[in-house]
Amino acid sequence: MADRVVPSDEFGKVEARGIDFIPPDERHGKPRQLFAVWAAANINYLYIVLGGLLTVFGLNVWQAMAAVVVGNLYWAAIGAMGTSGPAAGAPSSVIMRAMYGTTGNRFNLGIFQWPVFIAYEAINLCLGALAGFAVVEAWGGSLPTAARVAVVFVTAGVTLTISVYGHATIMRMSGVFTVMLATAMAVLAIFVVAHADWGYQPEAELRGAAMWAAMAAGTALIAAAPLSWGVSPDYARYLPADTSNKAVAVWTALGGFIPSVLLGGVGVLAGTVIDMTDAQTNLAAIVPAWFYPVFLLVIVVGSVANNVLTMYSSGLYLQAVGIPLRRSITVLFDGALGIAIACYALFVSDFTSALSGILELSIVLIGPSVAIYVTDQWLRGNRYDGVALNDVSSDGIAWYTRGFNVAGLSALLSGALAAALFVQNDEFAGPLARALGGADLSWLAGPLVASCVYIAVTRLCYPTRKPDTGLPVSTNWFRTRSVSTSLDQIDEPHVHELLRANIWHLRGRDRDLIVDTGIGVASLRQHLPQLFERDPIVVLTHGHLDHMGGAHEFPCCWAHDGEPFHTPPPGSLYHRPLVDELGIDAEDFAITSPILMDAVPRAEFVVSDYRLQPAPEIRWLVDGAKIDLGDREFTVLHLPGHTPASIGLFDEAGGALFSGDVVYDDILIDDCVGSDVGKYRDSMQRLIDLDVTVVHPGHGDSFDGARLREIASAYLERAVSH
Ligand SMILES: [Zn+2]
Numbered sequence: 001m002a003d004r005v006v007p008s009d010e011f012g013k014v015e016a017r018g019i020d021f022i023p024p025d026e027r028h029g030k031p032r033q034l035f036a037v038w039a040a041a042n043i044n045y046l047y048i049v050l051g052g053l054l055t056v057f058g059l060n061v062w063q064a065m066a067a068v069v070v071g072n073l074y075w076a077a078i079g080a081m082g083t084s085g086p087a088a089g090a091p092s093s094v095i096m097r098a099m100y101g102t103t104g105n106r107f108n109l110g111i112f113q114w115p116v117f118i119a120y121e122a123i124n125l126c127l128g129a130l131a132g133f134a135v136v137e138a139w140g141g142s143l144p145t146a147a148r149v150a151v152v153f154v155t156a157g158v159t160l161t162i163s164v165y166g167h168a169t170i171m172r173m174s175g176v177f178t179v180m181l182a183t184a185m186a187v188l189a190i191f192v193v194a195h196a197d198w199g200y201q202p203e204a205e206l207r208g209a210a211m212w213a214a215m216a217a218g219t220a221l222i223a224a225a226p227l228s229w230g231v232s233p234d235y236a237r238y239l240p241a242d243t244s245n246k247a248v249a250v251w252t253a254l255g256g257f258i259p260s261v262l263l264g265g266v267g268v269l270a271g272t273v274i275d276m277t278d279a280q281t282n283l284a285a286i287v288p289a290w291f292y293p294v295f296l297l298v299i300v301v302g303s304v305a306n307n308v309l310t311m312y313s314s315g316l317y318l319q320a321v322g323i324p325l326r327r328s329i330t331v332l333f334d335g336a337l338g339i340a341i342a343c344y345a346l347f348v349s350d351f352t353s354a355l356s357g358i359l360e361l362s363i364v365l366i367g368p369s370v371a372i373y374v375t376d377q378w379l380r381g382n383r384y385d386g387v388a389l390n391d392v393s394s395d396g397i398a399w400y401t402r403g404f405n406v407a408g409l410s411a412l413l414s415g416a417l418a419a420a421l422f423v424q425n426d427e428f429a430g431p432l433a434r435a436l437g438g439a440d441l442s443w444l445a446g447p448l449v450a451s452c453v454y455i456a457v458t459r460l461c462y463p464t465r466k467p468d469t470g471l472p473v474s475t476n477w478f479r480t481r482s483v484s485t486s487l488d489q490i491d492e493p494h495v496h497e498l499l500r501a502n503i504w505h506l507r508g509r510d511r512d513l514i515v516d517t518g519i520g521v522a523s524l525r526q527h528l529p530q531l532f533e534r535d536p537i538v539v540l541t542h543g544h545l546d547h548m549g550g551a552h553e554f555p556c557c558w559a560h561d562g563e564p565f566h567t568p569p570p571g572s573l574y575h576r577p578l579v580d581e582l583g584i585d586a587e588d589f590a591i592t593s594p595i596l597m598d599a600v601p602r603a604e605f606v607v608s609d610y611r612l613q614p615a616p617e618i619r620w621l622v623d624g625a626k627i628d629l630g631d632r633e634f635t636v637l638h639l640p641g642h643t644p645a646s647i648g649l650f651d652e653a654g655g656a657l658f659s660g661d662v663v664y665d666d667i668l669i670d671d672c673v674g675s676d677v678g679k680y681r682d683s684m685q686r687l688i689d690l691d692v693t694v695v696h697p698g699h700g701d702s703f704d705g706a707r708l709r710e711i712a713s714a715y716l717e718r719a720v721s722h
């Protein structure tokens, strides 16, 4: 195998991984590190503004505080979403393929989610830049346009650098940002609390329906912030798969919830003494002159910390849409686009209010999308297969109905419709919101409807699909065909042909002979009790997983020494790891799906949990040993080549040969771990010289002696030319 550079996730190095699966040996970290990631991005001046706006709505202090707390409860959903990261080893943009289908998710991300992210990026850059201009002006007077452009490029450049470096760098910088921002915000909070008018009453006290409408509108305003962070899995996906779900959920949620609620509260209190419609200017009245530039700097740094996550995740979104570029490049592209839009808004034509309008309306889509995600996690028991979800072919597990998951798309659309009916803001008022006297309940209606529709349509359209793989459940796992009155050929039709080996069941007069045991994903004892009835002699032709997978169900098996039957390698049902483990050349086999099965044997089956079980007891066979069934006797032939311990069983009287993987009528494998072409040639020569009339091979159907000699001769000729 060629030297492979192991991608590493380290501070100060450009992260090599993007939307691809993070393998177990690259997983690291602790869930509590997620707190700083979410705190850094959410110790944000914007939340002070939002809290302040609640007083502008006419709410008193306690009503406003209640709206801040209730709206931010959506952080619990963002925390729950985060747990899918370690489970899948993949980011949200890939996991959402399970909800919308491979193609459907391209639309979901590309049309609905990604543009909102870019708008957020641009708005954030503008807010940071405006504060940056104010800092420089506070120290050095008015700024020429060139200097303003420079301010934008410096702040955007810092942000983009961190995002391009990626995960480990973001994790490290988050701690720095959190400490800086939390300290400065704490000082600001002291000044605000000292000046606050705790007995504040709005000019006209709201009552009844008007009060509830204002509360609902305020909660909608607050809820939009947590709901826009449906990317929490992206930052948890490097954690080991067995990381505590509770810890991931709690640290993520608290990292967002605590600063959002505290800063929202500070904003509410500030709103009792100053007009928060222009908070940045008016806050100067209640902080000392020396602190004002510090406060402005906090806005700048906060916008950087916030945008780092937005740029990073939007880069992953672009990859998942199908842009075939490295993550560092897609992030750069997104960043450049955000900067361009921000510069246009700042220097050419101010359309920030239009962008804000887009974001206010985005709750109509992002609310349902978060609800669908969490509902899907609940339906699947949070099991996602990050390897399989990266297969975007029509064989992939997220293909559903022509690439679309009907449940996810209908839930998203109906949730968005429901939210639109209830939304109420400056640009748009839904008919139901108007009927309710202007109460904006979009933040409740959208998620609720989306969740219900998702469950209903999933049950309706995909009732038999196993949730975490998308594969159907086939309870009729084994296929038994009778070759003669005493011989059955049993195989596993849902297993890829590379691994679809025969289990031969021969009923002798005194005892039964079983040759090989299948791959071991379904219980032989449960499905094929007849195998166990007559204390059978179980022979393993060699130690490959497709032949000894079920051996552990028998008290004792027979095999030839030379392979690790007691300590087998773990095996895998995934294409890539298995090919690597066996050392075979994957080009020889038409493998299009990452999972080497097209169904699972039971609903609880977890593909990634598969391990090849060791055989409990092995008795050793040697070349020439006899196996006596009463009416038939088999001679053991040691036939190394495919593997060191490969054997065949030959009925000298009848001419029948059980040949394992030494000979079958397909591509023979002589290049796997333990293969030996020289010995394989000797084994083939030995078979040509035997008086074989019928072969019962390890794979595929039986054939006659003439075909055996053709295959063996062809092998000898081919192996010569090697
Ligand atoms: Zn084999």
Ligand SMILES: [Zn+2]
Pocket: 501, 544, 546, 547, 661, 698, 699
């Ligand atoms: Zn095999």
